[in-house]
Amino acid sequence: MKIxxxxxxxxxxLHYAVTDDGIELPVIDVTHTAFSSRPSDSELxxxxxxxxxxxxxxxxxxxxxxxxxxxxxxxxxxxxxxxVASRGTYLAGLSTYLLKLxxxxxxxxxxxxxxxxxxxxxxxxxxxxxxxMARILADSLAPILRADAGRPLHFYNIGGGPAADSFNTxxxxxxxxxxxxxxxxxxxxxxxxxxxxxxxxxxxxxALMAEDAPLHGLELTFEHVPYDWSxxxxxxxxxxxxxxxxxxxxxxxxxxxxYGSDEQVVANLRALHDETAEDSVFVGSVTRTDPAxxxxxxxxxxxxxxxxMPEVDRLVNEGGWAISATADGPVNRSLKLVRA
Numbered sequence: 001m002k003i004x005x006x007x008x009x010x011x012x013x014l015h016y017a018v019t020d021d022g023i024e025l026p027v028i029d030v031t032h033t034a035f036s037s038r039p040s041d042s043e044l045x046x047x048x049x050x051x052x053x054x055x056x057x058x059x060x061x062x063x064x065x066x067x068x069x070x071x072x073x074x075x076x077x078x079x080x081x082x083x084v085a086s087r088g089t090y091l092a093g094l095s096t097y098l099l100k101l102x103x104x105x106x107x108x109x110x111x112x113x114x115x116x117x118x119x120x121x122x123x124x125x126x127x128x129x130x131x132x133m134a135r136i137l138a139d140s141l142a143p144i145l146r147a148d149a150g151r152p153l154h155f156y157n158i159g160g161g162p163a164a165d166s167f168n169t170x171x172x173x174x175x176x177x178x179x180x181x182x183x184x185x186x187x188x189x190x191x192x193x194x195x196x197x198x199x200x201x202x203x204x205x206x207a208l209m210a211e212d213a214p215l216h217g218l219e220l221t222f223e224h225v226p227y228d229w230s231x232x233x234x235x236x237x238x239x240x241x242x243x244x245x246x247x248x249x250x251x252x253x254x255x256x257x258x259y260g261s262d263e264q265v266v267a268n269l270r271a272l273h274d275e276t277a278e279d280s281v282f283v284g285s286v287t288r289t290d291p292a293x294x295x296x297x298x299x300x301x302x303x304x305x306x307x308x309m310p311e312v313d314r315l316v317n318e319g320g321w322a323i324s325a326t327a328d329g330p331v332n333r334s335l336k337l338v339r340a
Contacts, residue, residue, distance in 0.1 A: 001020070001203065007024040008107070009107075010026075015204075015207040015208055016203040016207060017200060018200075020195075020200070022282045024107065025101070025107070025205050026095070028100055028168065031214070035105075036131070038124075038128050038131065042079055051120060056122060062124065096254055097200070099122070100123070100289075102115075103118045105118075122331065125329045125331045125332055126155070126254065129292075129334060133168075133334050134165050134169045135172065137249055140249075140283065140301065140336055144281075152186070152247065154248055155186075155250075156191060157249060157250075158191050159252055159253075161194060162190070162221070163190040166251065167201070170220070171215065186221070189225050191227035191235065191238075192226070193226060199224070201224075205220065205222040225238060229268050236275055240275050242275075246276075246277065248281040252284045252334075253284065256268055259304060262315055265315045266315055268319070269315070269337075270318075270319045278339065282336075283337070286332065287305070289307065312335070321337040322337065
């Protein structure tokens with residue numbers, strides 16, 4: 001892939017990959033200081049209050065002013081355009097990935113408005129969500145990997161886009177428990193209708209497998225599996241063909257549980273439950289329903305669904321799972337599910 005917009009300020013220790021549009025981006029690595037830090041609770045309180053003040057000011061503006069700002073100001077930025085395009089639907093995988101880069105991770109393609117957006121609470125929350133997802137999944141897989149050397153490890157990432165939570169789980173495991181990954185076939189499956197996100201994910205994983213990179217030496221492949229979660233029968237068929245001999249690391253970051261209908265959530269979870277091994281694990285994220293989160297999302301026009309824990313617990317149970325661990329972010333919550 002030809003690099004059209006190179007990254008001119010590369011950080012030591014990070015690796016880089018190219019989008020289908022030829023933009024060179026850093027590969028997010030939660031074991032690197034550029035992506036491992038997170039605000040303190042007091043700093044998050046300040047950010048939350050600032051976000052609420054900004055949102056209330058935005059709501060007080062006349063409708064035509066908000067429209068003008070969206071078209072003229074936000075429309076100039078690559079990240080901001082992705083957010084505007086998510087109205088009535090969801091934020092695409094690559095746009096979500098850009099959101100997680102932070103102001104310092106955005107390159108020359110970004111406008112000032114992009115860096116402002118990347119420093120806001122929702123962007124910080126997305127970065128923390130990725131950290132939480134990868135950490136929960138790595139901790140969940142560790143005892144299974146120790147107990148069964150050589151057994152294939154397959155990541156099934158629903159609405160995965162670049163599948164950053166999957167390859168960051170491997171980065172954590174490679175750093176902390178390298179021996180559990182050696183001589184083991186590993187496969188990341190990004191189950192997503194979008195092509196741009198998985199295409200970048202393939203190049204990101206290839207960059208992480210280069211000779212000087214942290215995943216070098218692993219028997220690792222990345223596959224894009226076109227999938228619409230409104231057709232859970234397709235997931236069931238795909239998993240049935242895969243068989244139950246693999247360690248199944250299932251996940252959905254900022255996707256199924258945040259945008260799917262109740263029926264879609266249950267049907268997808270049930271397919272994963274029925275067609276994967278007994279020791280499989282699922283890690284997913286939901287948007288919290290506390291008053292601040294509700295207010296911040298009140299004006300969001302994306303088809304995001306806020307679910308409280310009793311509702312999530314009900315859906316999870318109907319899908320054949322049970323919540324065994326949680327990790328909170330500023331506006332979201334990451335969940336570990338095990339078979340009920």
